[in-house]
Amino acid sequence: MPGLKLFRTDTTNSGMTEVTPRLAEVEADVQGLVEAHMERLLGVRFLASEYSTGPVHGGRIDSLGLDENGSPVIVEFTDRR
Secondary structure, eight states, rough: OOOOOEEESSSGGEEEEEOOGGGGGSSHHHHHHHHHHHHHHSEEEEEEEEEOOOOTTOOOEEEEEOOSSOOEEEOOOOOOO
């Protein structure tokens, strides 16, 4: 994924270390990292991954969460190589 950089927080290097690019090559890797740290990154409480939109729409939401007001937040991940 050219242009996409992921960082890990630590106590050295000004608190940030770049994650090796191979960790971010697959959409699921990025999705898992964001979901695991959604509260810290976005201020959103994580609810569900791959949430079904039901039989009428027949789709799915990559990541679903709630913001501080209880409003739904939808996060979609795409790979545009």
